Amino acid sequence: MTYDSLEQFLQTGQEHLAKGPVALIFAEDDVEVDSTLRHHLSLGFKAVIAFMPASFEMAADLVDCCQRVTMDRPSGPPMRETVNAITKAAPDIWIYYCFNAEYLFFPFCETRGIGEMLTFHTEERRDAMLTYVIDLYAADLYQTPNAVALDTAQLDRSGYYALARLDADNHNHPRERQLDFFGGLRWRFEEHIPANRRKIDRISIFRSKPDLTLNEDFTFNDQEYNTYACPWHNNLTAAVCSFRTAKALKSNPGSTFDIQQFSWHNSVRFEWHSRQLLDLGLMEPGQWF
The missing domain is CATH 3.40.50 (Rossmann fold)
Known part of the structure; x- marks a missing residue:
């Protein structure tokens, strides 16, 4: 409808x-x-x-x-x-x-549904899930100028890192169980990306409640929603495999002529399977087996 x-x-x-x-x-x-x-x-x-x-x-x-x-x-x-x-x-x-042009993957998503995964996450007393936005890009930009090609999609197998997320309201002390994550095209071509848009973490999955607000940086006004795990053990995380950054870099006149190819020595073909993302450490199964 x-x-x-x-x-x-x-x-x-x-x-x-x-x-x-x-x-x-x-x-x-x-x-x-x-x-x-x-x-x-x-x-x-x-x-x-x-x-x-x-x-x-x-x-x-x-x-x-x-x-x-x-x-x-x-x-x-x-x-x-x-x-x-x-x-x-x-x-x-x-x-x-x-x-x-963004595709959600979570651990074992080939055999388990999103409802099953969120039922387990709820039982872990979690109301939100951290997702990493993993950049996808076409293998050959001469053949695919807009950088979007599902059949030849590639991703970076390394180059990801995290920094402490500082709390400006608490003398810039690190926030508990919160990190800022970086990597992918936003890291390799950071000169073309505004500093406040270089993070690749996003709270993409959450349980709604009154007075909850999504912020500009894809975090929420409830700080517990922005944590990557509970205080007791690691929790599930997921990945949003995305052509969005590649599209933007190749459509923006300020960057398109400076970028001939996205592929580099750490590029691997995307297999469109959660096992690859788990093996690369790009999402976490937590206690869910």
């Missing part, structure tokens, strides 16, 4: 928010919108809701499976405002958000 605005969706589409987990997909452009929707449908989300301009097309087989909400600029503040509005309208459900 198609809704003409977020307001109409919140007024008449509440049944799609009655039970989670719900996936919110924000289409910033028309690149790989259909594959993004199909991927998240395959993970077992109760509802997949696409926010996109009216001019974007959706494949016929997705029309009956996904809810479509018309939004002219589904990025930046409008995206955060939408997540916050849905969080307020649908308390106590699990919500996931991402952009087009």
Whole structure:
């Protein structure tokens, strides 16, 4: 079903928010919108809701499976405002958000659904999950100028690191169980990335509650939501495999002519399987076996 605005969706589409987990997909452009929707449908989300301009097309087989909400600029503040509005309208459900050409992977996702994973995470007394945004890019930018190619996708196998997250309200002491993570294209081409956008960590999966607010840096106003683990042991983490940075670097006139290829000696072909991400240490199974 198609809704003409977020307001109409919140007024008449509440049944799609009655039970989670719900996936919110924000289409910033028309690149790989259909594959993004199909991927998240395959993970077992109760509802997949696409926010996109009216001019974007959706494949016929997705029309009956996904809810479509018309939004002219589904990025930046409008995206955060939408997540916050849905969080307020649908308390106590699990919500996931991402952009087009981004694909969620979690441990064992080939044989276990998102609901099963979040049931375990809930039993661990966790209300949010840290995800690492892992940059994907085409193997050959001469053949694929926009850097998006599912069949030749590559990722960096190394070059990831973490720094303490300092608390400006507490004399810059490190926050407990919080780190800022870096790596991928945002690290290798950092001269083209604003300093406040170089992190690759994102709290992409969370349980809604009253007064919860998504911040500009993809953290929340509840600091416990921003932790990578509970105080007792390591918890599950997930990965959002994303062409978004590669697209931006090749579409921005300030960077596109400085970048001939993204591939380097630490590039490996993306296998589209959670085992590869686990082996590379790009997500954590925690106590879930």
